[in-house]
Amino acid sequence: MDHSHHIRLSSAELTPAMITGAVIYGVDDEKVGTVDHIDGAGMDSTAIVDVGGFLGIGAKPVALPIHELDFMRDEHGEVHAMTSWTKDELKELPEHPRH
Template sequence: MKKIKLLTVAAASLLASAAIAQQTAPTTTPGSSTMPPAATAAPPATFIGMQTADQIMASDLIGMSVRGAGDESIGEINDVVLARDGRVIGAVIGVGGFLGIGEKSVAVPFQMVEMVRGPNTTDHVVIRKTKDELKAAPEFKEREAPSATNTTRTPAQPAPAAR
């Protein structure tokens, strides 16, 4: 019995000393240029203090006019598609129609969207596609959220058998 306790204490001591050795920072000698990992790590993300000139607000992007490769008017941005992790996936553009009637929604990857800002022009978006190419593209359909009447629920436990 004493042997088991002694082996347990010895094993715990070895594990604890290995853990402590891994946690200590490496030491540097006076002529060495090696810095501890904590000093070279990037600072954690914090808050954004101000919008920069190369950034645009989503509220300004939605409704912005879209111009094609030949500087023709294509439509306007109706929405933006985001991934759960915050990445911007695409822009939903309303194409065709008149005053929203007969308009078709087409989504393009956000890499295709070029934002144009300048003192001599109003802010707009350019994509390197023609109006005809976007009209021929498949219509973008939003995912439908399940409705309360559309969901089926399974009971947590089956009903007791009748006697």
């Protein structure tokens, strides 16, 4: 997928309603996870990303600072994000407790 033509979300658009459920892509356009929910508000918030698993079963929740994710909208209006983390690196992070 060529993300160069996708429209970056403004900081005002980084709301839980907008980015919950967004797919996260890592290096080489590999799907590395999905945003489960957001802790906090604004650019100081944390995205809780489900990594691994299948259809949400067996996924490990990890916390990533929102500023480490580049959220954008594709030509169909779907919100997704890019990160420099790989799936293996994310799996090594400590598990975030479920609320």
